[in-house]
Amino acid sequence: MASIKVKYRPSTIADHEGAIYYQIIHERKVRQLNTEYHVMPDEWDENRSMVTTKQSSERKSFILSIRERIRWDVERLTKIDKRLDAEGLSYTADDVIDEFRRYASEYSLFNFMESLIIKFKQHGKTRTSETYTAALNSFKKFREDEDIMLDCMTSEIMEAYEAWHKQRGNSPNTISFYTRILRAVYHRAVEDDIIENRNPFRHVYTGVDKTIKRALPLPTIKKIKALDLSLSPPLDYARDMFLMSFYLRGMSFIDMAYLKKTDLKNGSIVYRRRKTGQQLTIAWAPEMQAILDKYPDNPTQYLLPIIKTDGINERCAYRNIGYNINHNLKKIADLVRINIPLTMYVARHSWASAAKAKGIPLSVISEGMGHDSEATTQIYLASLDTSVVDKANSLILKSL
Structure with a gap:
């Protein structure tokens, strides 16, 4: 086993900070490991080999933090030495230092x-x-x-x-x-056995609070649908994508962006959620086709007019378009006097809320914000007969 000691090297200049270093002795060979810690001569206790500070010192918190970091370093050096010794192979003080430096470079x-x-x-x-x-x-x-x-x-x-x-x-x-x-x-x-668990998260919150409900009632969805936005194509497009998400049972924007033309066949959309991998089937309704007919055929493999250019970073493209849509949805919210932040995600909440308002059983569709996570809702949807969910969607669309 190696001997590990904390040492202090005074500055050659009077009243200047000296340097802390570690002395490692193994098999009579002495090596030094320099640190970035510097303290004044009166902040070093030679008898106890540790930094010290007075209660009234202005540098108290700084010195205490150095003391803590030195403790961690010595603890890490000791752990490395014990592990090398337990392996039963010959090692040197330089091996301890090399492993310490490797740890510092890889395991920060x-x-x-x-x-x-x-x-x-x-x-x-x-x-x-x-x-x-x-x-x-x-x-x-x-x-x-x-x-x-x-x-x-x-x-x-x-x-x-x-x-x-x-x-x-x-x-x-x-x-x-x-x-x-x-x-x-x-x-x-x-x-990975890199560190021991000291549970540093035990006093901080790591749960998920139920947030303020972000659902629009059907009358408000009707107002958005009825807006004449023909003179403002960006707002018109944002409204169309919001409604398309609502029509598609609150489909997430990323799933809308990556819907392929081949996903629409025999009167239904069949796709897998990018977040969960679950396969869903949605009956293709006239309301959906009406929006699609407003825009030129997408020259790419994708169905909706979101990602419209091949050979680009598709993820960046859909995110930028999503940002613009949400920006314009806030303008639409002002037009219909909505007092909640209107985003594409509101379409999902609104569909779930509308389904509940129609008396559709929770076994068919659970209220979007009534669950701890979106995955819970998807588990409900995935376990149901598709025709039941499509019937629920038909009831909602007929209310608009």
Whole structure:
């Protein structure tokens, strides 16, 4: 086993900070591992080999953070040494240092998350890579781009991250979105035996609150449908895509964008949800065809006029179009005096709400926002006979 000690090297210049380094001795060979930590001479206790501070010091919080980071480093060095010793093979103090540096380069939170994001992209999990990137960027802003080792993540840090979000006015669900991803990353590192689980997320919220209902009643949908938007093609297009989503039983915009012409056959749309992989069948109604007939035939393989150019980044294309549609839907909301943010997602909520208002049993369609997740709704839909759901959809469309 190696001997690991914390040492202090005073500055050659009077009243300047000295440097903290680690001394590693194994089989009588002494090696030094420099750190980035610097403290004043009176902030170092030689007898106890540790940094120290006075209660009244202005640098108290800074010194305490260095003390904590030194503790983590020594703990990591000790763990590496024990593992090398347990392997039963000959090793040196340099091996301990090399492994420590390798760990620092590979198992910081930023580096570990970036490696996961690359893997997600390689495996075609584009959406997952995007959500992980969003969480990483958020945490980087909180840390002001200062990386942190995975085994240095503590409950106090995560509570501070949660408080930082609250100060920025973010909702509990937004905060939970980021902390759940960070928790998944942390648990991945635990499962890979990179770190021990210290449960740093135990005091932060990682659930999902039921949000304010975002459904429009049928009379409001009728008003949107009746608007004369012929002089404003962008608004007209946004209204059409909103109604198409509603007609298609609240189909998500990404599923609409990727509907293929071959998905429409024998009077029905047959497609798989990109989020869940579940196959759904929807009867093609005259209302849907009327919207499709308003636009030139899509020159691509796709059915609806959303992705209309081959050889482009299709995901970026649909996202940009979706952004423009939602922007224009807010203008439509002003025209019909809707007091909730009108987006494409409202179409899904509205269809579920309309189905319930028509007395359709919950075994046929569950109210969109009445479940903890969208997957619950999809489980209900997937388990039903398609004709029953199509009958429900027909009842709703006839009400417009």
